[in-house]
Amino acid sequence: AAGVIQSPRHLIKEKRETATLKCYPIPRHDTVYWYQQGPGQDPQFLISFYEKMQSDKGSIPDRFSAQQFSDYHSELNMSSLELGDSALYFCASSQTGNSYNEQFFGPGTRLTVL
Amino acid sequence: DQQVKQNSPSLSVQEGRISILNCDYTNSMFDYFLWYKKYPAEGPTFLISISSIKDKNEDGRFTVFLNKSAKHLSLHIVPSQPGDSAVYFCAASPNTGFQKLVFGTGTRLLVSP
Numbered sequence: 001a002a003g004v005i006q007s008p009r010h011l012i013k014e015k016r017e018t019a020t021l022k023c024y025p026i027p028r029h030d031t032v033y034w035y036q037q038g039p040g041q042d043p044q045f046l047i048s049f050y051e052k053m054q055s056d057k058g059s060i061p062d063r064f065s066a067q068q069f070s071d072y073h074s075e076l077n078m079s080s081l082e083l084g085d086s087a088l089y090f091c092a093s094s095q096t097g098n099s100y101n102e103q104f105f106g107p108g109t110r111l112t113v114l
Numbered sequence: 115d116q117q118v119k120q121n122s123p124s125l126s127v128q129e130g131r132i133s134i135l136n137c138d139y140t141n142s143m144f145d146y147f148l149w150y151k152k153y154p155a156e157g158p159t160f161l162i163s164i165s166s167i168k169d170k171n172e173d174g175r176f177t178v179f180l181n182k183s184a185k186h187l188s189l190h191i192v193p194s195q196p197g198d199s200a201v202y203f204c205a206a207s208p209n210t211g212f213q214k215l216v217f218g219t220g221t222r223l224l225v226s227p
Binding site for chain 1: 146147148150155157158159160163164203209213215217218220
């Protein structure tokens, strides 16, 4: 079965640079979520989109922005990168109306800021 | 403010025995509870879920129990297998729809042969 695709899998950037992370949800899933997982921490919700509109926002820095495109893929744009942005970034997708809000996660993008 | 807590950072179990992973939550608005399994360098994999109107849900070797009055849930794996060794996250959500998941801190399960 098709899964959530994230690219790139690994990304190394310098401080103050920008980064773009991409997410391709499972076909027919209409909602995309972004989570950030720091070392030794649990995943923290950043932002979500439903039908290309922002549906919820968590602890996402103002330096970050995201959008969902007409083909439902999503991009997370990160500017003025800081050392503390080094983390695993997960994208998850779900289909509205599923029973218990099951979200299916991609493999993640490991961002390292030097 | 950790709304979902997994107080045991690690658990070791012998193959064939039962593994019990526990999770507590504080937010009474949570209606849906999910367990995810995570291997290093991979994304969380959905295992099993339960809604607040139930107290038990089973799927093969995995059973989740919910005690709503105690705001406590547990995941039972029986029999445990070495391939079950991973980090297990409990997650909660207010209700269905496009709601964010709030994760616990995870429990590392080690199943030894």
